[in-house]
Amino acid sequence: VAKRTGRNMVQGYEPFMKKALAERADIEKRLRLALTAREISPYYQPLIDLQTGEIRAFEALARWRDPDDGFISPDVFIAMAEDIGLIMELTNQLLTQACSDAASWPKNIQLAVNLSPKMMVDRLLGIRIIRILAQTGLAPFRLEIEITESALIADIDLAKTVINDLRTAGIKVVLDDFGTGYSSLSQLSNLYFDKIKIDKSFVATFQSNDKQMNIVRTVIALGKGLGIAITAEGIENVSQMDALRQLGCRFGQGFLIGKAIPSEEVPQLLEHQCPHLKREATSML
Numbered sequence: 001v002a003k004r005t006g007r008n009m010v011q012g013y014e015p016f017m018k019k020a021l022a023e024r025a026d027i028e029k030r031l032r033l034a035l036t037a038r039e040i041s042p043y044y045q046p047l048i049d050l051q052t053g054e055i056r057a058f059e060a061l062a063r064w065r066d067p068d069d070g071f072i073s074p075d076v077f078i079a080m081a082e083d084i085g086l087i088m089e090l091t092n093q094l095l096t097q098a099c100s101d102a103a104s105w106p107k108n109i110q111l112a113v114n115l116s117p118k119m120m121v122d123r124l125l126g127i128r129i130i131r132i133l134a135q136t137g138l139a140p141f142r143l144e145i146e147i148t149e150s151a152l153i154a155d156i157d158l159a160k161t162v163i164n165d166l167r168t169a170g171i172k173v174v175l176d177d178f179g180t181g182y183s184s185l186s187q188l189s190n191l192y193f194d195k196i197k198i199d200k201s202f203v204a205t206f207q208s209n210d211k212q213m214n215i216v217r218t219v220i221a222l223g224k225g226l227g228i229a230i231t232a233e234g235i236e237n238v239s240q241m242d243a244l245r246q247l248g249c250r251f252g253q254g255f256l257i258g259k260a261i262p263s264e265e266v267p268q269l270l271e272h273q274c275p276h277l278k279r280e281a282t283s284m285l
């Protein structure tokens, strides 16, 4: 039986692999073309101050719209860009575009940008980013660089150097997806972050999970103690938002508040300022 199953698996596996490899080669080719044609651009998801409901920042999220396939997820093409050595070029394009967009927003609105963990091995990363700020005219204190926990594990000393460079220049550094990686509270005391983002997987279930509730509560308390602002991501309903507010979480982000929008729609959103969220906030007082 084992033998037959084994053979069947091999038979089923090969054509599947071939197809997968062909598809991958095709999407790689298209990624190169899209990069040259500058078809990948940042969209902007709002972050609010949970206590007032006001928009305080936008997170730049890469969007690739393929003429045939529609939107391709950054989870797919960022990893691919990393694998085929295009991540630096892609990040340069996105960061430059995002900084120049943000330079035209009101001065009290921050820009958050994600950095690939794979880029944390570049000693000159800090300098490259500072150069982009100078070129686009965005003040360093308006930029927040988001790094996931995994980024810090690969080469901790180099990561520290890059983080120091960024923070010395006045750029804020955010620990993204907190709670998912090799979750380590020790990282928080060893490295220096200005902000922590609690991963959306916690926000999705913490209300019905005592253990997660305790973690969220502890991270918020820890943040207060260390002077690190906490953001909750993935807020999808009012109940989650209210619970996080009550726990004293400072910032929030999620589909309830708003999805990522193209640059042209940012001024309009800022003008209308999510009125339903503001009203919620005032009714809390």
Ligand code: C2E
Residues within 6 Å of the ligand: 045, 060, 061, 062, 073, 074, 075, 078, 094, 114, 115, 116, 117, 146, 176, 177, 200, 233, 234, 235, 236, 253, 254, 255, 256, 260
């Ligand atoms: P991330 O930085 O943790 O970004 C948050 C992701 O959660 C985004 O997915 C966002 O659209 C999604 N999200 C926001 N609110 C909600 C919500 O209420 N519910 C749910 N279910 N999801 C929500 P997206 O845009 O698909 O990006 C996925 C990941 O890809 C990002 O996770 C980030 O790690 C990476 N990424 C995106 N853009 C870039 C980029 O320009 N450079 C790099 N290096 N990575 C990027």
Ligand code: MG
Residues within 6 Å of the ligand: 059, 114, 146, 176
């Ligand atoms: Mg992020």
Ligand code: MG
Residues within 6 Å of the ligand: 176, 177, 197, 199, 200, 233
């Ligand atoms: Mg995140």
Ligand code: MG
Residues within 6 Å of the ligand: 177
């Ligand atoms: Mg993520």
